[in-house]
Every structure is written in C-alpha cells, then in structure tokens.
Amino acid sequence: MYLCNSNMKTRYILLSLVVACLVAACGDGHYAPKPTAYLRLTFPPHAYQSYDTLPLPFTFELSQQASVQWKKNERGDKWLDLEYPAYGGVVFISYKAMRDRRDLAKYIDDSYEMLKTHYGIASGIDEQVFCNADRRVYATTNRLGGKNVASTYQFWATDSLHHFLHGSFYLDRTPNNDSLQPLIQYIQTDLDHMIETLQWRED
Numbered sequence: 209m210y211l212c213n214s215n216m217k218t219r220y221i222l223l224s225l226v227v228a229c230l231v232a233a234c235g236d237g238h239y240a241p242k243p244t245a246y247l248r249l250t251f252p253p254h255a256y257q258s259y260d261t262l263p264l265p266f267t268f269e270l271s272q273q274a275s276v277q278w279k280k281n282e283r284g285d286k287w288l289d290l291e292y293p294a295y296g297g298v299v300f301i302s303y304k305a306m307r308d309r310r311d312l313a314k315y316i317d318d319s320y321e322m323l324k325t326h327y328g329i330a331s332g333i334d335e336q337v338f339c340n341a342d343r344r345v346y347a348t349t350n351r352l353g354g355k356n357v358a359s360t361y362q363f364w365a366t367d368s369l370h371h372f373l374h375g376s377f378y379l380d381r382t383p384n385n386d387s388l389q390p391l392i393q394y395i396q397t398d399l400d401h402m403i404e405t406l407q408w409r410e411d
Contacts, residue, residue, distance in 0.1 A: 249295075251394045256401060260409075261288065264303045265371065269405040271398040274299075296380040297395050304372045315372045319364045322376065323350055330354045338403055344368070347403045351396065360392050361399055371408050375399070 252273065259270040263278075263286055270276070270290070277289040290299040306312055323333070331354040338347040347365035361377040377395060379388060 249388075249391050251390070254394075254397060254401070256398075256405075261303075264288075265409045266303070266373065267407050267409060268402045270402065271395075274398065292395060295391055295395070297377065297391070298380065299375050299377045299395075299399065301373065301375040304374075306366075306370055306372055309368075312366060312368060312372065315366075315374070316364065319362070319374050322374075323362055326352055326354075326357055326359060330357050338365075340404075343407050345403070345406050345408075347406075349400070349403065355386050361396050363399065363403060365403055365406055367408050373406075 255272045256269040257272055258267065259276065260267045271292075273294060274290045274292050277291055278286065279289060280286050287300070287302040290301065292298070304311070304315055306315070327333075330352045333353070334351040336349045336351075338345070338349065340346075344367040345365055346368055347363055349361065349363040352360050352362070359376045359378050363375050365373045377399060379391070
C-alpha cells in the first residue's frame, strides 16, 4: 500500500512539472492581440504622357499607369473613364459644352449636388481652387476624408465660357480608406497633375 501511494505521488509530481513546463513555454499567459494588418502597396514613380481626347476639345497629361476607355450614350454624348487596372481605380470624366453663363452656373450647381451625396459619410472635405489664366483653366478640387467614403476626389474645370469638365474618382474595392490611403494619395496626385496640364483645344 505504501509503495502504491509513493508511485502515485511520483506520477503527480512528474505531471505537475510537465504542465508547468508547457505553461512556461507558452509565455507569461498574457494575450496581446495583433494590430490590424493593412494592405501593403508599392507604386512606381509618377510618369506622364500627353493625351489628346480628339472627339472632345481638350488635352492633358495622363499617368502611364492609367488607360482611357471611351463611353457613349443613346443621345451620342461622349465621356471617358480613366482606369487604373493594376489598382482597381477609375475616374469618371464627363464634358459639357456651354452656351452661356447660365449653363456654367447650372453645371457648377450639379457638381455640388453630386458632392453633397457624400456629406453624410465624409469626415471632412478639403476644397482647393486652381487658376491658370493663360490657359483659361479654372478648377475646383475636393478631397473627401472618411473611412467609408466611396469617392475620395471630385473636381470640375472650366474656361468659364465654352467648356465644362467634371470628374470623380472611385476605387472598385470595399471602402476602407484608412488602409487604402497611400493608393488614394497616389491617384489624387495624378489627377492634380491632369488639371495642371489641362488645355482647351479650339477648333
């Protein structure tokens, strides 16, 4: 009986030592969750080439990472999409010819109405005005902040007399603009450059 109790005690001590070693090997017992991992994106240096829209009366410098897709509706109205196939981004650009200043006022109002659809989600809007009197390019850009904003950049540009251009940038991804901020800034830089190099072509 004594020998049996001795063996049980020995086994209990050995089992306790094994458990203690396992606990020690697993760390100090405190669990610290890992921070959320964001998508790692790398981008080539910005590079541009001149692009003539041909059917429409304007030219600009286009990012070499983007391609142009032309669209036309049943009325024959034409517009173009700047697509970033490597990043799932697209910039919808529409052009309207103006007859007088009333058209200008209407198109600007329409642009702000489109912008208003994001007010409830955006955490802030950074509006910037661009003016190049020599080229007669007057533009307004809007950067929209907020994790779930679908369109993070919208702009309109005009010569104030004949031409009006509107654009909006979207990513074909579930909105999570905190993790996508490097990509958003990369394409926004391209759009700023497009506006800076915009020229109207008078036929």
